[in-house]
């Protein structure tokens with residue numbers, strides 16, 4: 041007697057969930073027993089075993105085993121399994137999926153699980169059809185086979201799941217079949233101990249639909265056909281054009297299927313690789329705990345009085361993407377906050393990463409800032425003609441407008457003080473490049489308006505070190521102060 | 530400290546005990562993924578970029594079952610993809626937090642522009658009847674506060690909690706004082722007190738929410754999106770299914786004040802009340818302040834919880850106010866809820882904006898004038 045024959049499967053089963061839903065002759069029950077024999081042989085601790093499945097007949101078998109079991113959505117078991125494994129790498133996570141679940145709707149997840157080499161065992165039960173929904177065509181249905189949705193025979197070529205997974209980077213790829221159940225134990229056991237993404241395609245049968253539609257007989261006949269159609273065992277990966285019994289019956293292609301371990305490789309498992317990357321990284325600085333101040337009042341707040349308006353200075357900075365508009369806005373807001381005032385900073389940008397229009401909006405106040413967007417500005421900086429044309433009209437009476445004299449031709453406007461200064465040219469003179477025009481402009485804007493003090497701005501610039509050099513940035517900002525002072529002289 | 534809304538979310542998540550993040554890049558939410566990738570590994574957490582948003586929420590649910598507090602963040606198109614798993618989480622009662630930083634839709638829409646068009650998606654995006662919580666902060670400080678709250682609600686009620694804010698709130702930087710994380714009141718899901726053999730995973734034992742065991746902890750149980758009995762086994766028994774549905778729907782109603790949050794501004798004597806959330810409420814706040822200074826008796830009701838909708842509070846206002854004005858950045862979503870709650874006791878009008886621009890205080894003033902408020906010009 042083999043140890044397998046002595047095994048009482050009931051110790052691993054939720055017998056109170058039985059009878060099971062599988063049809064007589066279905067191959068999936070053979071797979072379930074092979075899984076349990078492999079688990080038993082390895083002596084895996086059952087509290088550490090998690091079975092995850094998707095939707096379909098094959099996916100239902102996880103419900104019957106007495107481990108932690110997770111019956112997920114159609115095609116997605118690998119995504120849940122990835123989260124489980126990353127959260128608790130000590131778990132043995134086994135995914136049971138079908139050919140529709142794992143290769144059609146869930147095909148992308150299979151590719152990426154293999155690519156990451158996440159330490160899971162993925163068992164794909166391939167019966168070449170959708171059993172649960174009534175025998176429709178699957179990505180593994182061989183050409184010529186009849187299905188509920190291809191009554192004239194399937195015309196699409198079938199997927200080779202093993203080649204797919206090997207190509208995507210899976211580190212253990214094997215194929216077994218229900219007609220060779222003892223060999224299946226070995227393959228599953230090897231997959232269970234493999235430290236990485238282990239994939240076993242298991243050829244199973246659906247006599248209820250696939251067998252009936254293609255006149256392949258019942259369970260025993262289909263099993264017999266599997267045996268006849270083995271091309272090789274542990275051979276190199278063979279093209280899969282395999283339907284049990286079908287190809288010969290139609291006098292077409294010689295049936296051919298390779299069984300055994302088809303591909304094996306070693307590379308770091310994903311959660312281990314993440315841990316190693318962390319170990320190699322410099323230790324993180326933990327910021328000192330800030331004082332314990334509740335951020336806002338909790339729960340339903342009763343009727344509060346209407347806010348009194350504190351004076352606000354609304355600043356709009358506008359130009360082209362890449363001109364450092366957002367950074368200039370940030371520096372201004374940081375200068376205000378560091379000086380104990382309130383400020384908000386909002387930005388608007390187009391979908392492109394570079395170029396296009398760019399805009400930053402900063403509001404400085406000594407009170408609450410109710411609305412964080414600038415509708416009409418008190419201060420406008422325009423570093424491009426386009427920005428000027430767009431926003432020159434959206435200013436408040438008495439507004440101050442600053443433009444780069446070399447790029448913008450302003451129009452005279454009633455009640456608006458417009459200053460055209462050589463911002464880019466000054467940046468080129470001081471820094472040797474026009475790139476610092478945003479900082480020159482910021483210096484000039486602060487000198488003209490006193491929206492924050494010059495000292496506060498200098499401190500904010502020194503703290504942030506834009507362009508990785510506080511000295512150069514301060515040179516540019518001070519050149520902006522100077523431009524205004526020179527104009528006044 | 531000057532902090533961006535999306536950054537505040539990441540800070541709050543780790544402070545609330547989140548130790549797993551899975552996401553897929555999408556504007557205007559990507560800063561959350563980037564900050565989580567920085568913040569989680571040094572704290573023993575994991576941040577992973579998945580192949581799509583379906584996978585992201587799947588991984589989050591797997592991690593949550595393993596006992597971690599877990600979150601994902603996205604925007605409208607990604608939220609569309611996540612919907613099946615939102616329903617799965619609601620049915621199986623797996624705690625999770627899903628952030629949707631709303632951009633203008635439909636479809637790809639205006640990827641960098643703000644909108645508030647996903648309110649109904651948050652409620653009804655997944656198929657079937659299901660309970661859901663959605664919170665809508667209106668400032669950076671409140672993003673922090675409600676993100677912490679979202680984890681607490683997810684854990685306490687074993688439900689998906691959606692955080693909805695628009696691109697402006699996601700990207701605006703505001704001055705905030707963050708609390709000492711050690712001072713936060715945090716909630717952990719109830720874990721079973723029974724021995725593994727005696728525990729029935731979905732038996733609530735008189736409570737609204739059953740205890741939940743971490744996968745791998747010794748309690749072996751079955752989780753399925755099929756209708757299930759107290760053992761977690763699939764069932765088609767109408768009585769059992771009806772009981773499950775009833776409990777799922779009742780669990781958020783038990784402690785309504787814990788879930789339904791709101792703020793009122795100048796409501797006491799308000800004749801006309803603006804109802805607005807998120808950045809629209811900021812515009813409304815400005816408008817209400819301006820109108821009050823001009824002598825108009827107006828107020829603001831700001832839902833901080835969108836789902837379950839604060840309908841009792843609206844009903845109460847409808848009994849007192851002469852008119853309700855709903856201002857939102859979509860073609861009219863919460864206005865329907867307000868009308869339903871007002872039930873004809875007072876007229877409800879809407880001011881909608883769906884052009885990718887934030888609603889402005891002028892829009893609200895205009896709407897107030899339309900509702901008969903005088904002297905605003």
Ligand code: SF4
Pocket residue numbers: 061062063065066067068097098167171172245246247248249
């Ligand atoms: S339909 Fe086919 S695959 Fe499904 S249980 Fe029946 S025989 Fe098995």
